[in-house]
Amino acid sequence: MYGNDFSAEDTAGGGLLGEVEAAEAALREAAARGRRGAPGPDQDLAAYFAEVVEADQKIEPRDWMPEAYRKTLIRQIAQHAHSEIIGMQPEGNWISRAPSLKRKAILLAKVQDEAGHGLYLYAAAETLGISRDELVDMLLNGRQKYSSIFNYPTLTWADVGAIGWLVDGAAIVNQVPLCRCSYGPYARAMIRVCKEESFHQRQGYEILHTLAHGTPGQKAMAQDAVNRWWYPSLAMFGPPDTDSTHSAQSMAWKIKRFSNDELRQRFVDMCVGQAEVLGVTIPDPALRWNDERQSYDYTQPDYDELMRVIKGEGPCNRQRMEHRRRAHAEGAWVRDAATAYAAKQAAKREKVAA
């Protein structure tokens, strides 16, 4: 899962599972249409790139691409991968205490899926000519960010449900348009990720539903979690459009397709009905239907808080980074051993062959 709250200049998107499938169909169609062969020796590479993007076909790893396009994608895909890896921590926090064996199994599998998404996305970034080790270093030394939502703590079991419903829900709204991203490996990765995320979202929704229809203590737990996660989830879409320095460039390159505010509105509209079914209250007294706009009016999240969390002053920034650095450092001797063992085995094979 992942948001659009890293910095003022990132991505967005919006939609649901049907849109993922439509994007997948479009991808297959574009592949079947084929591309108009490689550019000729005299052809302008930049013009050729623009034509492929314009025709809604995919840029592939070996194609020429503008350096800024490559850099934008590396940053975006890497930040997404980092978010998956750091995002394992807040939910992983409850694996050992999950209240039933079935919930334990589901949560363990979910956190495992996030590790899988991380690896898949690092592999997509590697197609752009950078290694996973370099990207992991940039995460560990703070040069690249991850989604700020993961800097909030999971204080009760209901937080696991709220993350599934709201955080995964926001992530899906953000990511579905990325299934149509002009860069082929990223678009394909997003199709796969979105399908699994929608499964996670349903699981979170179900946890909250059970709590909200449970004992008074469970109901209170569910409402408390929604109260704490609602506004940070809205902030996942990034700063308002008026402040967003996101480039028209990302739109022109067909990396980004909707503005932050468009996606945020889509998310709010989606959640209102779901909250009613759940039996929880969205903590916004100003939330009401606007007939003219055919959308809900709502209170904006505290963007100053978002900026503070991005800057490193959220409740858990230090804890999350320390956790990841420690796992990396404590695993160094194991990785070294695996490398040494592989070298010894290769030497043995050579000796046998000689």
Next chain:
Amino acid sequence: MKGPFDFTLGLADDALVAAQRLAEWSTRAPEMEEDIALSNIALDQLGAARLLLTYAGELEGAGRDEDALAFGRDDREFRNCLLVELPNGDFAVTMAKLLLLSAYQLPLYTALAACADERLAAIGGKARKESAYHLDHSSLWVKRLGDGTEESHRRMQAAVDEMWPYTHELFAADPAAPVDPATLRPDFDAVVSAVLDEATLTRPETTWAPAGGRDGVHTEHLSFLLAEMQVLHRAHPGARW
């Protein structure tokens, strides 16, 4: 002599406590691929535990389901072997524990798959395939660490030395059980010896053979593990999750 309930509960608790320990590695593994692999193995153990606990509850006939057995018993009522409840230690200790556990569970589940009890036979048939993977995975790591760097060799040997005494409890004779654990020892010894030899590791010479898990007399560690695992469930008596 113990009945089928105790026998089944012992296997269930081995798997449950092993799953709880392995899941502690989530977000902490030495590499991301290993994070996924350890979660996989934890999920396999948890899956086997759920089947076994459910069946144990039916054998008991007192209306306890998997959650009542997992979350409602104190440490003195758990029947797992001591090996699985020991703390994870470093990655070498975890791999030593997993090697020894899976080299025991594989012949156990294989024998169970052919036993007269249909339910246990079905569970054994499913779980043995998973155990074979656990044994492969841990064997490979024990070899890598044993025959890797000087530091990894030192750590891996220390881990084997530390865990080895806890293997004896696994094979205590129980002739009336659907599978007598004592009959599994030769297979276990052959498999583990081959892995340790290839890993340039030795078995420690010691007569110490800690035991008691099957009778509910555990190490000090189990109570803490259960306190964490059971805290939420116990805080809301009668709640559904």
